[in-house]
Amino acid sequence: MPRPILATVHPLALRHNLQAARLRVPDARVWAVVKANAYGHGIERVFDALRGADGFALLDLEEAQRLRALDWRGPILLLEGVFEPRDLELCSRLGLWHTVHCTEQIDWLAAHKTQQPHRVFLKLNSGMNRLGFTPSAFRNAWARLNALPQVDEISLMTHFSDADGPRGIAHQVAVFEDATADLPGERTLCNSAAILRHASAPLRGEGVSQIAADWVREGIALYGSAPDFPEHSAADWGLQPAMTLSSRLIGVQHLLAGDTVGYGSAFRADGPLRIGVVACGYADGYPRHAPTGTPVLVDGVRTRVVGRVSMDMITVDLSPLDAAGLTPGVGSEVVLWGHSARGTTLAADEVARAAGTIAYELFCAVAPRVPFAPLSD
Numbered sequence: 552m553p554r555p556i557l558a559t560v561h562p563l564a565l566r567h568n569l570q571a572a573r574l575r576v577p578d579a580r581v582w583a584v585v586k587a588n589a590y591g592h593g594i595e596r597v598f599d600a601l602r603g604a605d606g607f608a609l610l611d612l613e614e615a616q617r618l619r620a621l622d623w624r625g626p627i628l629l630l631e632g633v634f635e636p637r638d639l640e641l642c643s644r645l646g647l648w649h650t651v652h653c654t655e656q657i658d659w660l661a662a663h664k665t666q667q668p669h670r671v672f673l674k675l676n677s678g679m680n681r682l683g684f685t686p687s688a689f690r691n692a693w694a695r696l697n698a699l700p701q702v703d704e705i706s707l708m709t710h711f712s713d714a715d716g717p718r719g720i721a722h723q724v725a726v727f728e729d730a731t732a733d734l735p736g737e738r739t740l741c742n743s744a745a746i747l748r749h750a751s752a753p754l755r756g757e758g759v760s761q762i763a764a765d766w767v768r769e770g771i772a773l774y775g776s777a778p779d780f781p782e783h784s785a786a787d788w789g790l791q792p793a794m795t796l797s798s799r800l801i802g803v804q805h806l807l808a809g810d811t812v813g814y815g816s817a818f819r820a821d822g823p824l825r826i827g828v829v830a831c832g833y834a835d836g837y838p839r840h841a842p843t844g845t846p847v848l849v850d851g852v853r854t855r856v857v858g859r860v861s862m863d864m865i866t867v868d869l870s871p872l873d874a875a876g877l878t879p880g881v882g883s884e885v886v887l888w889g890h891s892a893r894g895t896t897l898a899a900d901e902v903a904r905a906a907g908t909i910a911y912e913l914f915c916a917v918a919p920r921v922p923f924a925p926l927s928d
C-alpha cells in the first residue's frame with residue numbers, strides 16, 4: 552500500500568470561485584492565473600474547471616505550451632514577458648500575448664521577424680518597484696511599441712503592492728491614471744485582493760470607469776484562499792477550498808506527564824496525553840515552522856500539531872477526539888488543510904498563518920512525492 556498522504560483538487564470549488572469573481576466584476580474579463588503549475592494544483596488538473604475563464608495568465612513558456620497542448624485556443628498572457636529573444640518565436644508560433652516591462656524586451660521585439668504581429672501588455676511600475684516602466688519612461692515605451700510592425704495591440708497593465716492591506720491602492724491608481732490618461736488600449740490592474748476589496752472603485756481613463764477595468768488577473772482566490780486573511784477568511788469572501796491535503800495516522804503514543812515528543816523534545820506533556828503520528832512531514836511540503844498549536848483535523852475534529860514537524864511525520868494531540876467520543880487509531884483520516892470526509896473544513900490560510908507564511912506558499916510547496924487523487928467531484 553502506498554504511503555497514505557494524498558492531495559485532492561476540487562473542480563467544483565474552482566468553478567464556484569471563478570463564478571464568484573464573475574459576479575464581483577461582471578464587466579471585466581477574467582484571466583485565470585495558473586503560474587507555478589496552477590499554484591501547485593496542476594495545470595492539467597484545473598484546466599477543465601477553469602476553461603470558462605477568458606484567458607490564462609502564467610509566466611513559464613513551458614506551461615504555456617502545456618495549455619496549448621490541452622487545446623486551449625484562447626488568450627494566454629505571459630506575466631513577465633519573454634526572458635530572451637528566441638522566446639518571441641514561441642510567442643509567434645503559439646499566439647501568446649506577452650507583457651513588456653523593460654527596454655530590452657522592446658529591443659528584442661524590434662529585431663524579431665514575424666508574420667504575425669503580437670499583442671502586448673505594457674507594464675507600468677506604479678510603485679511596486681519590481682517590473683515595469685516608470686511613469687516618466689512609460690509614454691516613450693508606448694510610442695516605441697506603437698511604431699513597431701511586430702506589435703499589434705498594446706494594452707496597459709500595472710500591479711498593486713498593497714491591495715490586501717491597510718495602505719491600499721489609491722496611490723498607485725493615481726500614478727496609473729496620470730501615466731495612461733490619454734493612451735488607448737485595454738487596461739488590467741487587479742489581482743485577487745483588488746478584485747475582492749477594490750474592484751468597483753473609480754478609475755479615470757479611456758473607456759473604463761472602474762478599477763476592475765477590462766481584465767482582472769485572479770490567482771489565489773480561484774484556489775479558495777483569502778488574500779487578506781485574517782482580516783477576512785475565504786468563507787467571508789464566499790470562496791471554497793480547491794485543494795485538500797490529507798493523510799492518515801500511522802501510529803499512536805500514550806504519553807505520561809513529563810514525556811516529550813519528537814526532535815528537540817519541543818513538546819512536553821503536563822499530564823497523560825494520547826498523540827497521533829501522521830504520515831506527513833516537511834518533505835511533503837508541510838511547513839516545518841508550523842509550531843505546536845497549528846490546527847489540523849483528525850476524523851474531522853479540529854485539534855493541533857504538537858512538537859516539531861519532521862521530514863516524514865508530524866505528531867498531533869488526540870485529546871479533542873476523546874472529548875468528542877471518537878477513538879482514533881492507525882488509519883484514521885487526517886486533514887492538513889481542506890475538506891474532511893466528515894464534512895468539516897480547515898482553511899489553508901489558518902495553517903499558513905500559524906506557520907508564519909501564506910497559503911500561496913503552502914499550495915506551491917506540495918512536494919512531488921505527494922500523489923494527487925484522480926479528479927472527481
Ligand SMILES: *Cc1c(COP(=O)(O)O)cnc(C)c1O
Binds near residue numbers: 584743768769772
Ligand atoms: C501572480 C500574479 C497575479 C495573481 O495574484 P493573486 O494574488 O494570486 O491573485 C496577478 N498579477 C500578476 C502580475 C501576478 O504576477
